[in-house]
Amino acid sequence: xxxxxxxxAYYGAIQALRNVSLHVSAGEMVTLLGANGAGKSTLIKVxxxxxxxxKGRWFLNGQDISGLPVEEILRRGMGQVPEGRQIFAPLxxxxxxxxxxxxxxxxxxxxxVLQDLESVYExxxxxxxxxxxxxxxxxxxxxxxxxxxRALMSRPKILLxxxxxxxxxxxIVGMIFQTIQTxxxxxxxxxxxEQNAKAALKIADRGYVLENGRILMxxxxxxxxxxxxxxRAYLGKEYREVWE
Amino acid sequence: MIWxxxxxxxxxxxxxxxxxxRLQSTLHRAxxxxxxxxxxxxxxxxxxxxxxxxxxxxxxxFTTKEDLAGSYPYGMFALPLREVIRIHSSSGIRGKPTVTxxxxxxxxxxxxxxxxxxxxxxxxxDDVVQIAFRYGLFTxxxxxxxxxxxxxxxxxxMSTGNTHLQVMIMQDYxxxxxxxxxxxxxxxxxxxxxxxxxxxxxxxxxxxxxGEPCPESIRKEIAERLFIDVxxxxxxxxxxxxxxxxxxxxxxxxxxxxxxxxxxIVDPQTLQVLPMGAEGELVLTTLTKEAFxxxxxxxxxxxxLDSTPCxxxxxxxxxxxxxxxxxxxxxxxxMKIYPxxxxxxxxxxxxxxxxxxxxxxxxxxxxxxxxxxxxxxxxFSDAIKNLQSISAQIERRLRELVGVSGxxxxxxxxxxxxxxxxxxxxxxxxx
Numbered sequence: 001x002x003x004x005x006x007x008x009a010y011y012g013a014i015q016a017l018r019n020v021s022l023h024v025s026a027g028e029m030v031t032l033l034g035a036n037g038a039g040k041s042t043l044i045k046v047x048x049x050x051x052x053x054x055k056g057r058w059f060l061n062g063q064d065i066s067g068l069p070v071e072e073i074l075r076r077g078m079g080q081v082p083e084g085r086q087i088f089a090p091l092x093x094x095x096x097x098x099x100x101x102x103x104x105x106x107x108x109x110x111x112x113v114l115q116d117l118e119s120v121y122e123x124x125x126x127x128x129x130x131x132x133x134x135x136x137x138x139x140x141x142x143x144x145x146x147x148x149x150r151a152l153m154s155r156p157k158i159l160l161x162x163x164x165x166x167x168x169x170x171x172i173v174g175m176i177f178q179t180i181q182t183x184x185x186x187x188x189x190x191x192x193x194e195q196n197a198k199a200a201l202k203i204a205d206r207g208y209v210l211e212n213g214r215i216l217m218x219x220x221x222x223x224x225x226x227x228x229x230x231x232r233a234y235l236g237k238e239y240r241e242v243w244e
Numbered sequence: 245m246i247w248x249x250x251x252x253x254x255x256x257x258x259x260x261x262x263x264x265x266r267l268q269s270t271l272h273r274a275x276x277x278x279x280x281x282x283x284x285x286x287x288x289x290x291x292x293x294x295x296x297x298x299x300x301x302x303x304x305x306f307t308t309k310e311d312l313a314g315s316y317p318y319g320m321f322a323l324p325l326r327e328v329i330r331i332h333s334s335s336g337i338r339g340k341p342t343v344t345x346x347x348x349x350x351x352x353x354x355x356x357x358x359x360x361x362x363x364x365x366x367x368x369x370d371d372v373v374q375i376a377f378r379y380g381l382f383t384x385x386x387x388x389x390x391x392x393x394x395x396x397x398x399x400x401x402m403s404t405g406n407t408h409l410q411v412m413i414m415q416d417y418x419x420x421x422x423x424x425x426x427x428x429x430x431x432x433x434x435x436x437x438x439x440x441x442x443x444x445x446x447x448x449x450x451x452x453x454x455g456e457p458c459p460e461s462i463r464k465e466i467a468e469r470l471f472i473d474v475x476x477x478x479x480x481x482x483x484x485x486x487x488x489x490x491x492x493x494x495x496x497x498x499x500x501x502x503x504x505x506x507x508x509i510v511d512p513q514t515l516q517v518l519p520m521g522a523e524g525e526l527v528l529t530t531l532t533k534e535a536f537x538x539x540x541x542x543x544x545x546x547x548x549l550d551s552t553p554c555x556x557x558x559x560x561x562x563x564x565x566x567x568x569x570x571x572x573x574x575x576x577x578x579m580k581i582y583p584x585x586x587x588x589x590x591x592x593x594x595x596x597x598x599x600x601x602x603x604x605x606x607x608x609x610x611x612x613x614x615x616x617x618x619x620x621x622x623x624f625s626d627a628i629k630n631l632q633s634i635s636a637q638i639e640r641r642l643r644e645l646v647g648v649s650g651x652x653x654x655x656x657x658x659x660x661x662x663x664x665x666x667x668x669x670x671x672x673x674x675x
Contacts, residue, residue: 006296018293021265214272223349228327
């Protein structure tokens, strides 16, 4: 579904990503792990067309989308749930959701869009309850649901989720992750960028570990959970060293 | 049967992508954690960051058996020992073995890969698998043992030797699959006949052989004598052990686990990468090994790769049976014998010259080793008792260092050298 080949990205003279290659197969949930500043968000920004300064090639469904503008990439089926939600606070919940389908309204008409709205409401009943409320008045968890719902309204082929657990209480994180799992079970292809490695590896099929802009490890979630380096660096398991 | 359809039948494009991803991460880890690779890359002014495609692999330096000997025992481990849960070793050079380590994930992958090889050879969970490789430091027995357990077969960790007991267990425990070297299988077949046992009275259905070359003539002979289906599998102890490649039911080459290894074929003289289908030395790069990654390891085995589709449905490319090697190494009873090992033994012993000839032969299906050694003038005229003690010493050291028993024959000074130069160091009469 998504295939990235030797991608390098720059901020001026600083190289943020070095030859990053990864893929997400159709129906698969893949997580991208890494500490703050490892380059996770840069990667998301590059492949969704927001950050233009990059080398390498990336493909969606076999089509080369490297360097295409953000609206074109969105139109081709890359749905994004950005870091920090980025919802439109003064607008109502309903308007936020409808904005997600903005690029589709003209071509497809309102009917199919309203059907999708219905299925978003089914996934997140709380959004239906608050559909006329201003988005800014929602709780953090609800805002995250709204951001996911809005991305789904564009009928994406793949969903990029950037740190959906950020700033949320553990109980809410659990709920969000359950929803992500539900989406996956419904056949959605997902790239999940997370700092919460443990939660992410529990629900993902595979994962990549990004460090200083390089991918140091790729593997099935179980392998990464078993890897002691991953355990030490990302799962908060410190071992007292008896000898070196 | 196909054990892991997802990887063994993966579309080519996806395999290529997976290989690139895993190659890049392996290079980053090797460069960061193994000082040997860091030094080598820095010397050649190559950075792992420059490797953007599989083709770029050709820029990287090779790793050889000598490199491994130079970092004995743990110098090339990419992780500290506390992450390593298994240590194996294989015959080394210069008197020291080659040490390899495995993390929990490495062992997990290894079991998966030997399960693939065993499944391709027809082993299912109803099988009773008799493993007649030597258990111990060598990788053969344990590697296939774990794969057979993963499949759910009943595993008999028989080890080698004691053919009488071996056959009794085969009869009484109703062994259905024999895992061993081809020469030992042939030996068992002959033993069975010599004991007047009807091979058809056994439950044996298949044999999965590895550890040494298994030419078609041997396959045919074992198959006809034991009435079993014979498949060949291939491994390299330094790279992982068995599980690297194995034949499927079509027996038209050994499917190589390309999701865990990148194979290249190089010209052993020029070291240039050869095109698909050409015969040359197999070079392997590991893609998932955590404890002991190897970049472009020269296996010294001569083979060719075949990318044409196989009717079995596996998309992994196939390598030809390995029947010879690019150096003068000798594989005997599943053990590798290097001339340098023999030289180091001869250097230790008083009265002999480091001029020798190794003769490998197969007598009644079993590999034999004869070592001709020149003695010096003083010893040659000495008492016969003295000569016997020298032969005994060499034979003992051979067993200790190389792990193979052989017969030593002392010959007159200069007799292994002719005006045209020295006689060949290795004569292999088995081929």
